[in-house]
Amino acid sequence: MDLSTIIFGILALAFVGLIVQAIRQMATPIEMDDEDGESALEQARDEVPEHDEEDEAREPEEEQEPEEEQEPEEQEPDEEPEKEQEPPAKREKKPADRKEEAARLRKGLAKTRGGFIARLGSLFKGKREIDAELLDQVEEVLFTADIGVRTSQELIDGLRKELDKKKLGNPAAIWDTIRGHSAEMLSQPGYGALKIPKGVKPFVVLVIGVNGTGKTTTIGKLAARLKDEGHSVLLAAADTFRAAAVEQLAIWAERAGVEIVKPAKEGADPSSVIVDALKRANASGVDVVLADTAGRLHTKANLMEELQKVRRSISKWVEGAPHETLLVLDATMGQNAIAQATMFKEAMDINGLILTKLDGTAKGGVVLGICNELKIPVRFIGIGEKAEDLREFAPEAFIQALYESADA
Ligand code: GDP
Numbered sequence: 001m002d003l004s005t006i007i008f009g010i011l012a013l014a015f016v017g018l019i020v021q022a023i024r025q026m027a028t029p030i031e032m033d034d035e036d037g038e039s040a041l042e043q044a045r046d047e048v049p050e051h052d053e054e055d056e057a058r059e060p061e062e063e064q065e066p067e068e069e070q071e072p073e074e075q076e077p078d079e080e081p082e083k084e085q086e087p088p089a090k091r092e093k094k095p096a097d098r099k100e101e102a103a104r105l106r107k108g109l110a111k112t113r114g115g116f117i118a119r120l121g122s123l124f125k126g127k128r129e130i131d132a133e134l135l136d137q138v139e140e141v142l143f144t145a146d147i148g149v150r151t152s153q154e155l156i157d158g159l160r161k162e163l164d165k166k167k168l169g170n171p172a173a174i175w176d177t178i179r180g181h182s183a184e185m186l187s188q189p190g191y192g193a194l195k196i197p198k199g200v201k202p203f204v205v206l207v208i209g210v211n212g213t214g215k216t217t218t219i220g221k222l223a224a225r226l227k228d229e230g231h232s233v234l235l236a237a238a239d240t241f242r243a244a245a246v247e248q249l250a251i252w253a254e255r256a257g258v259e260i261v262k263p264a265k266e267g268a269d270p271s272s273v274i275v276d277a278l279k280r281a282n283a284s285g286v287d288v289v290l291a292d293t294a295g296r297l298h299t300k301a302n303l304m305e306e307l308q309k310v311r312r313s314i315s316k317w318v319e320g321a322p323h324e325t326l327l328v329l330d331a332t333m334g335q336n337a338i339a340q341a342t343m344f345k346e347a348m349d350i351n352g353l354i355l356t357k358l359d360g361t362a363k364g365g366v367v368l369g370i371c372n373e374l375k376i377p378v379r380f381i382g383i384g385e386k387a388e389d390l391r392e393f394a395p396e397a398f399i400q401a402l403y404e405s406a407d408a
Pocket residue numbers: 209210211212213214215216217218248295328356357358359360381382383384385389
């Protein structure tokens with residue numbers, strides 16, 4: 001080995017070290033999931049479930065006449081004895097916990113990382129200079145990524161602007177620019193955890209979204225989280241169209257050790273179930289009511305009308321409620337999720353988004369498109385089916401977990 005080879009080796013190592021250092025503020029071990037990611041991309045392309053009006057696969061529906069808006073008295077809420085509550089344990093997070101959480105997030109996002117991020121990353125491998133070919137390739141990857149045309153265009157425009165200002169000297173700077181713009185898009189005001197203000201009681205959260213996106217599961221996870229934070233929680237099983245949906249929520253309620261109000265019969269008026277829950281919450285001083293809803297009716301218009309009616313009933317019973325209307329979107333839907341969000345936003349005031357199933361898709365980049373187009377903050381993401389798989393959304397940590405293995 002001659003001297004120049006050694007010097008070149010040292011310089012190369014130092015260069016790589018500097019880039020990695022700058023990009024990873026909180027250094028944590030990296031797991032490479034290339035294999036996983038690649039296959040996930042293929043898989044996700046092959047088997048994207050469709051969630052549209054025509055899709056009847058998930059739940060056949062019976063003809064049902066929507067009942068009149070009413071203020072019911074007749075329903076007997078489930079009398080579940082107040083369970084022995086563990087002391088409200090607000091866990092202080094230790095650095096080790098945080099490290100583990102970061103590692104779990106990275107793992108949960110492995111498939112998404114295998115999508116356009118990996119493709120972008122591979123473009124930069126071994127590149128020392130920015131040339132027209134590299135830019136064309138970046139553009140191609142972004143436009144074929146599941147982030148929506150508008151968002152891809154904005155990222156590329158941003159890149160070209162920086163290049164025109166001669167700000168970008170090397171491929172690593174391009175990478176940084178894309179990351180920076182992505183972080184800006186994700187940082188919609190109000191992102192992150194649900195904040196339950198003192199003095200607002202009950203705090204009412206209405207959860208909406210198309211069937212199968214993960215509403216019921218997310219409510220279960222959220223109930224466990226809020227209970228863990230020391231709040232008393234009551235669930236309203238207002239997806240009254242299927243007994244199975246009510247049972248599913250009841251299982252989560254039991255798991256989380258929280259109470260639930262169920263409809264008296266299948267097909268009962270959803271608003272009446274929620275009103276029952278609100279009355280019960282008022283009577284027993286419950287902190288938070290989480291209301292589940294149906295995700296499909298005969299038509300889109302029916303669904304939106306029903307949700308608006310539910311909303312009106314809630315506001316009639318609790319002033320200023322619902323305090324949060326959260327839209328649940330399934331990341332495996334890719335750009336369909338953007339279309340769904342647009343549709344719901346037209347009918348309802350949405351405060352926050354929950355993006356589920358990021359663990360199961362290479363299309364998680366869609367969150368960029370959703371935030372950027374709808375300007376609604378993401379509150380939580382789902383990276384698995386267990387209670388602990390609901391994560392507070394933090395743009396920086398998300399970006400870091402997304403881009404990390406591609407950086408390395
Ligand atoms: P709903 O119809 O909107 O209430 O959807 P469900 O809560 O019933 O969820 C539909 C399916 O998605 C269930 O099998 C859930 O376990 C699953 N699911 C929900 N969230 C996640 C997630 O974050 N990751 C994974 N892998 N599966 C999820």
